[in-house]
Amino acid sequence: QKEVEQNSGPLSVPEGAIASLNCTYSDRVSQSFFWYRQYSGKSPELIMSIYSNGDKEDGRFTAQLNKASQYVSLLIRDSQPSDSATYLCAVNRGSQGNLIFGKGTKLSVKP
Amino acid sequence: DAGITQSPRHKVTETGTPVTLRCHQTENHRYMYWYRQDPGHGLRLIHYSYGVKDTDKGEVSDGYSVSRSKTEDFLLTLESATSSQTSVYFCASQQGAGNTIYFGEGSWLTVV
Numbered sequence: 001q002k003e004v005e006q007n008s009g010p011l012s013v014p015e016g017a018i019a020s021l022n023c024t025y026s027d028r029v030s031q032s033f034f035w036y037r038q039y040s041g042k043s044p045e046l047i048m049s050i051y052s053n054g055d056k057e058d059g060r061f062t063a064q065l066n067k068a069s070q071y072v073s074l075l076i077r078d079s080q081p082s083d084s085a086t087y088l089c090a091v092n093r094g095s096q097g098n099l100i101f102g103k104g105t106k107l108s109v110k111p
Numbered sequence: 112d113a114g115i116t117q118s119p120r121h122k123v124t125e126t127g128t129p130v131t132l133r134c135h136q137t138e139n140h141r142y143m144y145w146y147r148q149d150p151g152h153g154l155r156l157i158h159y160s161y162g163v164k165d166t167d168k169g170e171v172s173d174g175y176s177v178s179r180s181k182t183e184d185f186l187l188t189l190e191s192a193t194s195s196q197t198s199v200y201f202c203a204s205q206q207g208a209g210n211t212i213y214f215g216e217g218s219w220l221t222v223v
Contacts, residue, residue: 032209043201043214044154051209088154092209098144098169099212103153 003027004091006102014110019076021105023089026070032092033065034099035074039085047087048074079109114138115215117202123221130189132218134202142205143185144212145169145177147198154201160185192222 005024013019021035032051036044048063050056050072056063062075072091076083086106090099114137124130134143145157146169156169158177166177174196176188185204189196202215 034211043217046211046213049211090212098142098156098159100156101146101154103151 003100004089004102006087006089006105008103009106010108011105012108012110013079015079015081017079017109019079019083019107019109021074021076021087021089021107023072023074023102024070025072025089025091025100027091027093027100028067028070030067030070030091030093033063033072034090034092035061035063035072036088036090036101037083037085038088038104044088076107079107081109081111083107084109115202115204115213117200117215117218119218120216121219123223124192126193126222127191130192130220130222132187132200132202132220134185134187134204134215136183136185136202136204136215138204138206138213139182140204140206140213141182142207142212143179144203144205145175145185145187146201146203147171148201148217149198157187157200189220192220194222196220197222 035048038044050063050065060077064073086104088104089102144159146154155171160166160179200218203212205212
């Protein structure tokens with residue numbers, strides 16, 4: 001089983017819709033969870049971090065964490081064409097510093 | 112944005128030659144990382160450092176070595192480059208375990 005799994009997509013949504021991106025992880029001791037956005041040819045940039053169960057909102061973005069189900073998601077409200085990118089889920093295991101990344105979900109927002 | 116710079120940004124080299132990629136950060140971050148990113152594989156950790164002269168292997172460390180003689184610099188060396196090491200290499204840094212990891216702009220390496 002992969003440590004961090006995401007659907008590769010592409011996920012296509014119309015402009016203005018809600019995009020829902022999902023991620024599961026295998027290691028129950030994971031403590032920190034991150035969503036990064038990566039445009040083609042660019043480096044990953046942090047969108048959200050979440051550390052405790054529940055929802056965390058930042059503008060149009062909401063991260064949801066359920067440690068019992070080992071599941072983390074990212075909702076993007078009022079999706080814009082500029083949101084078209086690959087979204088990477090990353091998990092920080094226990095006391096170790098390094099992040100384990102999923103392979104990413106490619107999102108396409110159609111005007 | 113964290114001040115992380117990578118050099119060179121683009122390089123073409125021949126099989127069998129040594130290559131060194133440099134990462135420089137100005138944030139005084141304790142942790143530094145080297146990842147490679149390939150289609151179908153995502154970001155994979157090569158090596159990381161949790162302090163000066165303290166390094167450890169990641170999941171794809173074969174054929175790579177690293178050195179960290181100063182907090183701000185983390186070097187990745189390909190001892191004898193192979194075509195399978197053609198990739199995009201990202202350096203990253205982090206203040207402490209569990210904190211946000213910030214990425215450099217990437218180094219595109221082609222081994223011919």
